[in-house]
Amino acid sequence: MPTDTPQPSFVLVRPQMGENIGAAARAMWNFSLDRMRIVAPRDGWPNPNAVAMASGAGRLLDEAQLFEDIAGATGDCTFVFATTARPRDLTKPVYSPEEAMREAARRIGEGQRVAVMFGPERAGMENDDIAQANAIISVPVNPGFASLNLAQCVLLCAYEWQRASTEVTPLREEMAGTDWAEVAEVNHLARHYEETLETAGFFFPEHKADSMKLNLRNLWSRMPLTRVDVQMLHGIMRQMVRWKTHQAVAARDADKKKPD
Structure with a gap:
């Protein structure tokens, strides 16, 4: 079973290679994250290559939730980030990984459910995918070589989550008798x-x-x-x-x- 530790869900959108899913699981578990959601993996699920690469983090794959689309994977969340290394023609708040995970920690401390989406390895998420997110995490990579491996991006955000979650004091925002919409x-x-x-x-x-x-x-x-x-x-x-x-x-x- 996943741990009871409050944390964001990491959503892998249409991942292409089992090895990268397994490496992402290892990166998550390095920083005590165990809420993996997988959207329409190219090679089906379960994937033996993912299991082989996950090594000691295989439990995350056993407990990973599988979804057909982003709407299903994020439907129970109240705030969703989309990671990208490329500029987008969409008007959305843009965070660095550090700022985004600090904001995620603040929201989770208030009782919200947060997800972070990571796109497929070849070209990342499409604009239609990112339009479903509330904000963008822009990874400051070399513009001449903006390709970022899926597991590397997961590791970067997981590391920043670990830092932010140990620094932020949980707060409660006055909601006047209601909750944030999912x-x-x-x-x-x-x-x-x-x-x-x-x-x-x-x-x-x-x-x-x-x-x-x-x-x-x-x-x-x-x-x-x-x-x-x-x-x-x-x-x-x-x-x-x-x-x-x-x-x-x-x-x-x-x-x-x-x-x-």
């Missing part, structure tokens, strides 16, 4: 707005629709929402739809009453 709840809210706006013809012109939807998803992931916030925003959209329907019915009835 990623799954924010994703449901995002789908509600996207589907309603699609019906309303908001995503126009058609050739800009995909980028508009990406920007909207990115907006939701940047906002620190509580569960009460999410419920209110659902209610706002539902009421706007009801009002529009009421107006349409009233206009139709008024037309019927007009003399021929």
